[in-house]
Structures are given as structure tokens and as C-alpha cells.
Amino acid sequence: MRFSCRDITFKYPDASNYVFKNLSFELTEPGFNALFGPSGVGKTSFAKIITGEIKEFSGEISTDSMKILLYSYNLERLPGWSSVGKHLEKIIPLSQKSKKDELVEAFGLKEFIGARFSQLSLGQQNRVNLIRYLLQDFQMLIMDESLANVDELTREKILLKIKDMFPQTFFLYISHNVIEVSKFCKQILVLRSAGKIPQVITVEGENYSTLQQVDKQKLEQTMLEVMNASS
Amino acid sequence: MLLHRRIYQFFIIYLMGVALLLLLKYSLNLSDYVIPSLIDIWHTGIDVFVRYFSDVMNTLSVAVVGQIVSLLLAFLIGITGRQATWFGSFIKVAAYNVQAYPIVAIAPIIFILLGDGIATRLLIAAMICYFPLLLSVLGIMAEPITEIEHFYKVTGRMRWQLEIKIRAFENLNKLTTVIAGSATLAMAGTIVAEFIAANAGIGYSIRVALYQSDLAKILIALFLIGMTLSVYQGLLEATGYAVRKGWARI
Numbered sequence: 001m002r003f004s005c006r007d008i009t010f011k012y013p014d015a016s017n018y019v020f021k022n023l024s025f026e027l028t029e030p031g032f033n034a035l036f037g038p039s040g041v042g043k044t045s046f047a048k049i050i051t052g053e054i055k056e057f058s059g060e061i062s063t064d065s066m067k068i069l070l071y072s073y074n075l076e077r078l079p080g081w082s083s084v085g086k087h088l089e090k091i092i093p094l095s096q097k098s099k100k101d102e103l104v105e106a107f108g109l110k111e112f113i114g115a116r117f118s119q120l121s122l123g124q125q126n127r128v129n130l131i132r133y134l135l136q137d138f139q140m141l142i143m144d145e146s147l148a149n150v151d152e153l154t155r156e157k158i159l160l161k162i163k164d165m166f167p168q169t170f171f172l173y174i175s176h177n178v179i180e181v182s183k184f185c186k187q188i189l190v191l192r193s194a195g196k197i198p199q200v201i202t203v204e205g206e207n208y209s210t211l212q213q214v215d216k217q218k219l220e221q222t223m224l225e226v227m228n229a230s231s
Numbered sequence: 232m233l234l235h236r237r238i239y240q241f242f243i244i245y246l247m248g249v250a251l252l253l254l255l256k257y258s259l260n261l262s263d264y265v266i267p268s269l270i271d272i273w274h275t276g277i278d279v280f281v282r283y284f285s286d287v288m289n290t291l292s293v294a295v296v297g298q299i300v301s302l303l304l305a306f307l308i309g310i311t312g313r314q315a316t317w318f319g320s321f322i323k324v325a326a327y328n329v330q331a332y333p334i335v336a337i338a339p340i341i342f343i344l345l346g347d348g349i350a351t352r353l354l355i356a357a358m359i360c361y362f363p364l365l366l367s368v369l370g371i372m373a374e375p376i377t378e379i380e381h382f383y384k385v386t387g388r389m390r391w392q393l394e395i396k397i398r399a400f401e402n403l404n405k406l407t408t409v410i411a412g413s414a415t416l417a418m419a420g421t422i423v424a425e426f427i428a429a430n431a432g433i434g435y436s437i438r439v440a441l442y443q444s445d446l447a448k449i450l451i452a453l454f455l456i457g458m459t460l461s462v463y464q465g466l467l468e469a470t471g472y473a474v475r476k477g478w479a480r481i
Contacts, residue, residue: 051385053385070385070386071385072382073381075378076378076379076381076382077378077379078379079379079396079397079400080400080479081396081400081478081479091382091386091388116479129382132382133382136386
């Protein structure tokens with residue numbers, strides 16, 4: 001399984017400036033990858049192009065055998081007429097039922113499963129939203145700031161759990177946290193503004209997994225590479 | 232709570248209106264024939280209360296049925312017209328244009344065609360109530376709740392019933408206000424119809440009182456209309472609150 005984009009060019013209708021011009025990159029194998037870049041550079045637009053929510057672009061997206069590509073973002077809400085637990089029960093495919101409890105536990109949400117979505121904190125809401133996406137049938141999931149408002153320790157626990165549970169799935173994690181993407185991601189796609197050539201630079205991340213010791217020097221080196229690429 | 236508030240708000244406005252009339256009467260030294268005294272109003276009230284109350288109930292029953300009919304129709308058309316298709320756009324444009332035409336102006340035609348019976352009153356009440364309702368329902372149903380609907384769309388779970396449920400749930404407050412507000416329109420529509428040509432209802436009684444130049448009777452009719460409408464709207468709001476409480480556990 002591989003994923004590649006070639007010569008993606010896009011601008012919003014009536015806008016004078018291009019968001020992307022001849023953007024190309026390739027993700028060679030499944031894993032936890034990142035899309036990194038300054039605000040306004042087009043990360044969300046790019047995610048929507050990948051998942052087909054934006055269709056008016058030129059260029060080629062090759063998804064290999066991947067059929068279901070999902071995009072989730074941190075402002076999504078669950079309907080308020082039933083509890084989080086009931087909602088999850090209703091929208092989880094039978095094949096994924098066994099994973100639900102494991103994820104709820106790992107995401108620190110066990111005691112909130114009976115609550116309504118609006119009764120949760122922003123961080124808890126984002127975690128619930130992410131769980132329901134993780135329990136769908138998909139080959140690629142784009143997580144747009146999906147762990148915003150979650151404390152660092154819990155975020156780390158969640159990222160490691162996702163990597164453990166879904167090793168053969170493509171993830172594209174959109175984040176502004178350079179330490180996080182450098183530490184946990186396999187490949188980091190650093191997106192730059194449309195005037196820069198190339199518009200995307202791929203940096204190899206440290207791709208840490210559970211129980212692996214952090215090599216601080218290597219991590220700092222990766223962080224520097226990411227920062228240099230984005231500047 | 233809502234019911235009490237509605238009733239005392241009406242009382243305040245009604246008493247202010249009567250006080251203003253009395254102020255005019257005594258400052259301009261007008262006769263009891265033009266503006267009756269408080270005693271006259273009281274005696275007229277005792278005389279006509281039972282008859283007028285029955286008339287108001289008659290009018291209210293037509294208004295309630297008219298409101299239900301227009302609500303059903305508004306939801307049916309609003310749900311059909313919510314989509315960004317040519318049919319949806321056509322319905323929206325048609326609704327905006329037709330509602331610009333004063334329904335009262337075509338009321339005489341309806342009386343000529345259908346006579347002065349209950350069907351005509353019902354039709355006019357429903358038509359006056361319908362268009363503002365339709366515009367509100369269309370506005371609510373055509374506005375996507377992206378942050379909730381996105382998940383269902385990308386996972387292929389979105390059905391039209393779910394879309395309507397989400398939009399209705401998210402706009403329950405607005406819908407309750409619109410439905411309670413449309414009660415006034417339905418009542419006004421029925422009274423206008425009765426005033427024009429019908430042979431029953433409080434609008435008809437007001438028309439008779441007008442021909443007799445009996446302001447006291449008109450004031451009693453207004454009092455009963457206002458009280459009845461306040462109670463009805465209060466009940467609608469309380470029902471809306473109960474629905475919200477039950478559905479969303481607020």
C-alpha cells in the first residue's frame with residue numbers, strides 16, 4: 001500500500017492566489033505520519049482534497065488499493081439526544097465492537113461514557129470524536145488537530161495506543177506541535193506556502209512506539225529539520 | 232412560569248391601553264358614547280362575557296386547526312425544499328415571492344368561492360400563518376450543522392431522516408419560538424377572516440360591535456382574545472420546554 005500526490009494545483013473559486021502549485025509527495029508504507037506547517041498554509045484544504053471533499057483541483061492522487069479515506073477534525077460534535085456510550089454503540093460496525101472498550105479505557109473516558117457530549121470538556125469531546133472515527137472501517141484517517149485541548153501525557157498515551165492498535169493503517173496527523181510530530185511520526189510532510197519550491201518537504205520522524213527509549217539528540221535533530229523545512 | 236409571564240405581560244399592556252383611552256377621555260372631555268367609562272366597560276363585560284368567551288373559543292379552535300395544518304404543510308415543504316437542488320431552490324424562491332403578497336387581500340375571493348362558513352375561516356387562518364412558518368422552517372432545515380453532520384456524511388451513514396433530526400434538535404429553541412409565535416398569526420388570520428365576512432367567531436362579534444360603535448364590547452373582546460392567546464402561547468412554550476427537557480435532558 002502506498003499513497004502519492006502528483007502536481008496538485010488548487011485555488012479557491014474567486015481567489016487570486018493558489019493554495020497549492022504542483023505539490024507532489026509520496027508515502028511509501030502505512031504508519032503514523034504527520035502533516036505539519038504554519039497556520040493558513042493549506043493543511044485542512046489539502047486533507048479535504050485527499051478525502052475527496054474538495055474536488056476542484058488538478059493533479060493526480062494515487063491511493064493504491066485504499067478505498068475509504070476519512071477526515072476528522074477537532075470541532076466536530078456528537079448529537080445531544082443520547083449519551084456518548086449509546087451513540088458509540090449505534091455507529092460502530094460489528095467488526096470493531098471489541099476494540100471499543102480498549103480504546104475508551106486507553107483514552108481515559110471510561111467514567112464519562114454515560115454522559116452527554118455537551119457535558120464533556122473540550123479535550124474529552126475531541127477524544128470521543130477520535131474514538132468513533134478509529135472504530136470505522138477505513139484505510140486512511142486524517143486527524144486534523146484531533147487531540148487539541150488534551151494534556152500532553154494523555155496525548156502521548158493515545159498516540160502510542162493508536163500506533164499499537166493500527167500498525168497497518170495510514171494516518172495523517174495534522175498538528176502544530178513540533179515535538180509531538182517529530183517524536184511519534186514516521187514521515188513528516190512539511191507543507192510550505194504556494195510560492196516556495198518544493199511546496200512540501202518530507203522529513204523522517206523518530207516514529208517512537210511503546211517502551212522505546214527516547215534518544216534526545218536524534219529527536220532534537222529531527223525537530224530542527226522540521227523547523228528548517230517549514231521556515 | 233412561562234404561562235404566568237405571558238399572562239401578566241398581557242395584563243400590563245391591556246391596562247396601559249385602557250388607561251391611555253381613559254386619559255384621552257377625561258383630558259379631552261369625551262362622552263361615554265365615544266369612550267365608555269370604567270363602570271360601563273365593567274357592566275358590558277358582565278353582559279357579554281359568556282357569549283364572547285364562547286366566540287373566542289370558537290375562533291381559537293379554528294385558529295388551532297389552521298395552525299396545525301400550516302405547521303404540517305410548512306414542515307413538509309420545508310423538508311422537501313431544504314436541499315440544494317433546483318427543486319429546493321424553486322420552493323425557496325416561490326415561498327419568498329408568494330409571502331410578499333398580502334393574503335388578506337385575496338380573502339374576499341375565498342369568501343366568494345367558499346362562502347362564509349368554517350372552511351373559509353380555516354383556510355385564511357392557515358394561509359396567514361403558513362408563509363412566515365414556511366420561511367422559518369426552510370431556513371432551519373436548509374442550514375447544515377456541519378460539525379455534527381460531517382461524520383455521518385463521510386462514513387456514508389447520513390439519511391434524510393437523520394439530517395432532519397439533527398437540524399430540528401439543534402434548532403429546538405428557534406422552532407419552539409416560531410411555533411408559539413405562529414399562534415398569534417393563526418388567531419389574527421381567523422379574526423380577520425371573521426371580521427371580513429364570516430357568520431361566527433369573535434371577529435364577527437367585533438364587526439357587530441363596530442357597527443354599533445360600542446367600544447366597551449370591543450375592549451371586552453380584546454381582553455378575552457389577549458387572555459386566551461396568552462394562555463395558548465404559554466402552553467405551547469411550556470410544551471416546547473418539556474420536549475427540549477425530555478429530548479436533550481437540559
